[in-house]
Amino acid sequence: MAGTGEGKKEEADYKRLHCFPLIRETDMPEEMKVETMELCVTACEKFATNNESAAKMIKESMDKKFGSSWHVVIGEGFGLEVTHEVKNMLYMFFGGSLAVCVWRCS
Amino acid sequence: MPVTDKSVAASVRKDDEERVDTVDRWDESHHGKGLIKPPDQLELTEAELKEEFTRILTANNPHAPANIVLYNSKECCYKPTVVEQMIVHFVVEGSLLHQDSDEARRQKAKGGLPEETATFDTGAGPDEAKPETLDTPADDEGGAGEEDRPDSVASKTNQKKEAKVTNQFDYSERACQNLNNPHRQIGCQPEPPPRSNFSSLANQWVIYDAYMEELQKQERNKEKQKAAPSKKDPDNTKRAVVSTDSHGHDISKVRKAVKIIERMVNQNTFDEIAQDFKYYEDDSDEFRAQEGTLLPLWKFQYDQAKGLSVTALCWNKKYQDLFAVGMGSYDFNKQEHGLLVFYSLKNTAFPEYSYPTKSGILCIDIHEQHSYLVAVGFYDGCVAVYNLNKEGMDAVHKSTAKTGKHTDPVWQVRWQKDDLDNNHNFYSVSSDGRVASWTLVKNELVFTDVIKLSLNGAMSEGTEGSQQPIIACGTAFDFHKEIDYLFLVGTGEGKIHKCSKTYSSHFLETYVAHSMAVDAVKWNHFHPKVFISCSSDWTIKIWDHTINTPIFTFDLNAAVGDVSWSPYSSTVFSAVTIDGTVHVFDLNINKYEAICQPAVMAKKKGKLTRVEFNPIHPIIIVGDDRGYVTSLKLSPNLRKKPKAKKGQELATGPEVEVAKMDKLLSLLQQPENSTA
Known part of the structure; x- marks a missing residue:
């Protein structure tokens, strides 16, 4: 019991500590990076339980802001290999369990 | 539009009722008869006549296909085409007008x-x-007549109101078609935006690890900020540890140590040779009258030099254990790459420096004062300067086609004293007949042609204008040790020209020396008048530059690759021949034969190409056409000093050497004079 309680506490701790967005890989310009990151955070918080909607929201907003052909992947576990236009890719972790990849390729 | 037969009939009848009536009446009045019936007409009863047959006429053509498609190349797909679906069953021209x-x-x-x-x-x-x-x-004609009358008011008003109808027989219609502009297609394709690939794997562990790492980093930063002012030392050590960890693979840190170890290992391995080099003297020399021996010491070889032949050797004047080897090929058909290698006697297993080059090297020279500067001449006509102090595999200076490179192989380069502006400069001689001077000015290699060799004397001496002087190939040259401006140029035609730096127009002297190309020409180190030349015509000749004929001629029974004066005696020189033999002469001992001629290489294995004396140590290095350099120790007999007479102090120094040579010369000249 004590162990599980501790585990839960740890988990909560982890969640609390790891809620910040963590950019793993990006080649975007600084301004664009910040904007995209904020957008991802907003979308993931808004649709905390529905990754698909979050991805859709990010994609549509990005299309609107930076022009067409954006692609978004959100998930807890996936592998990807993409070709993207240079200076248009961002790969980040969020909320301790989500990975978000946003890139552009027409 | 489908219309029943009856209704059509009815409408027609309604329209034309009266007209038909009139026609009937007209018919009746003329013929007074009823309907004329053809004789074979069916007789029908009233009921049968009254019977109605309904038939539908449609304007749609039942035979017209409805599914014809045509390929539309504009939209790249098939399109249904509209076929005329209407059938005309009946046409009548009416003469009615709507009022x-x-x-x-x-x-x-x-x-x-x-x-x-x-x-x-x-x-x-x-x-x-x-x-x-x-x-x-009908009225029109009359009306027209009326209208022509000017007094008719009505006609006037009418004329004003009506536009004149064109007379259809009295006008011409003209049309023309001008040229259509020709169509032209212009297309362009912009470069697509640059792309790159990205791949990654995300799962919970990866994400967790990433976050943990980030947290740790943040904590460390916090600590650092806190600890920065107070605890500097532990932090520094920590950082130092980290830095060594990160650069642990960099081998350059231990380069120096490794080099020392390598030398130590080599000295241990070749301990015997090192001992021989330093201390061993061939005792058997004492029992031999004149002959000496050559003791082979190290053999230098390098994997990358396989297949290349040694084309140049040069000792470093400052570090006497270091020498440069130029690799290339003399074979016209086997020109590939070249290699500039520096070996040290302290590490005989592996070169100190090596510089691969694109073209084969033919000659090198190390600067006397600045021993890190190496001038190199290439087969492709380039000259280059390498700086051993500089990192990198490329030459610091290199001549290009633009900056006056030779058009033929450069056979010899030689550093000169710095010029008046303290710029380093060197000379080069090439088969294209040019002797050029190269000056290192800042980042540039500036050239000036010193002399152009031609077969009939120097350039301007030949018939001016009309004839192009035939160019002689320079193959070797050497500068006088004392007289600064004087130098000798050996040519491919076997002649040796004595030239001056100041006169570019003519030679001071021309010696008809050899019947084949002169391979080397060298001034004696001591005697200012004497020089030596060798050639592929099997001979070595020794000259007094004031006399047109050779003083000595030696036939070695094989093409002579190189000859070199010894730095310790005016009468000792060595030569290599292509049959693999080194010949060492001491004129003071034997004027006719070599006092030592061991075969360093088996005859079939290869040819010897170059020989050079070490400036201090009693050894020579010999290069062959397989890329090996062999070092040989001269036995005591080969460097014998004249025996000191009892009680007399042993005189040394250049004067003695000059006197020695002078004695020889006078010996030779006297019989000549007496015969003459």
């Missing part, structure tokens, strides 16, 4: 009918309007 139409009004006007009547007429049926319109042509 409100323009044409009807015009005709009315022409007919002179007042507007009121026209409007009044609208109430009447078309049959009434029609006769009038039909009448109009």
Whole structure:
């Protein structure tokens, strides 16, 4: 019991500590990076339980802001290999369990 | 539109009722008879006649296909085409006009009918309007006549109102088609935006690890910020540890240590040779009258030099254990790459420096004062300067086609004293007949042609203008040790020219030296008048530059690759021949034969190409055409000093050497003089 309680506490701790967005890989310009990151955070918080909607929201907003052909992947576990236009890719972790990849390729 | 037979009939009848009536009446009045029936007409009863047959006429063509498609190349797909679906069953030209139409009004006007009547007429049926319109042509003529009358007011008003109808027989229509502009297609494709690939794997562990790492980093940063002012030292050590960890793979850190170890290992391995080099003297020399021996020491070889032959050797004047080897090929058909290698006697297993080059090297020279500067001449005509102090595999200076490189192989380069502006400079000689001077000015290699060799004397001496002087190939040169401006150039034609730096127009002297290309020409280190030359015609000749004929001629029974004066005695020189033999002469001991001629290489294995004396140590290095360099120790007999007479102090120094040579020369000249 004590162990599980501790585990839960740890988990909560982890969640609390790891809620910040963590950019793993990006080649975007600084301004664009910040904007995209904020957008991802907003979308993931808004649709905390529905990754698909979050991805859709990010994609549509990005299309609107930076022009067409954006692609978004959100998930807890996936592998990807993409070709993207240079200076248009961002790969980040969020909320301790989500990975978000946003890139552009027409 | 489908219409029943009956209704059509009815409408037609309604329209034409009266006209038909009139026709009937006209018929009756003329013939007074009923209907004329063809004789074979069926007799039908009244009931049968009354019977109605309904038939539908449609305007749609039942035979027209409805599914024809045509390929539309504009939209790249098949499109249904519209086929004329209507069938014309019946056509009749009518002569009726609508009374409100323009044409009807015009005709009315022409007919002179007042507007009121026209409007009044609208109430009447078309049959009434029609006769009038039909009448109009007849009236027209009369009307026209009336209209011509100028006093008629009505005609005037009419004329004003009506635009004149064009006379259809009295006008011409013209049309022309101008040239269409030719069509042209222009296309362009912009470069697509640059792309790159990204791949990653995300799962919970990866994400967790990433976050943990980030947290740790943040904590460390916090700690650092806190600890920065107070605890500097532990932090520094920590950082140092980290930095060594990160650069742990960098081998350059231990380079120096490794080099020392390598030398130590080599000295241990070749301990015997090192001992020989330093201390061993061939005792057997004492029992031999004149002959000496050559003791092989190290053999230098390098994997990358396989297949290349040694084309140049040069000792470093400052570090006497270091020498440079130029690799290339003398074979015209086997020109590939070259290699510039520096070996040290302290590490005989592996070169100190090596510089691969694109073209084969033919000659090198190390600067006397600045021993890190190495001038190199290439087979492709380039000259280059390498700086051993500089990192990198490329030459610091290199001549290009733009900056006056030779058009043929460069056979010899030689550093000169710095010029008046303290710029380093060197000379080069090439088969293209040019002797050029190269000056290192800042980042550039500036050239000046010193002399151009031609077969019949120097350039301007030949017949001016009309004839192009035949160019002689320079193959070797050497500068006088004392007289700064004087130098000798050996040519491919076997002649040796004595030239001056100051006269570019003519030679001071020309010696008809050899029957084949001169391979090397060298001034004696001590005696200012004597020089030596060798050639592929098997001979070595020793000259006094004031005399046109050779003083000594030696035939070695094989093409001589190189000859070199010893730095310790004016009478000792060595030569290598292509049969693999080194010949060492001491004229003071034997004027006719070599005092030592061991075969360093088996005859079939390869040829010896170059020989060079070490400036201090009693060894020579010999290069061969397989890329090996062999070092040989001269036995005591080969460097014998004249025996000191009892009680007399052993004189040394250049004067003695000069005297020695002078004695020889006088010996030779006297019989000549006596014969003459």
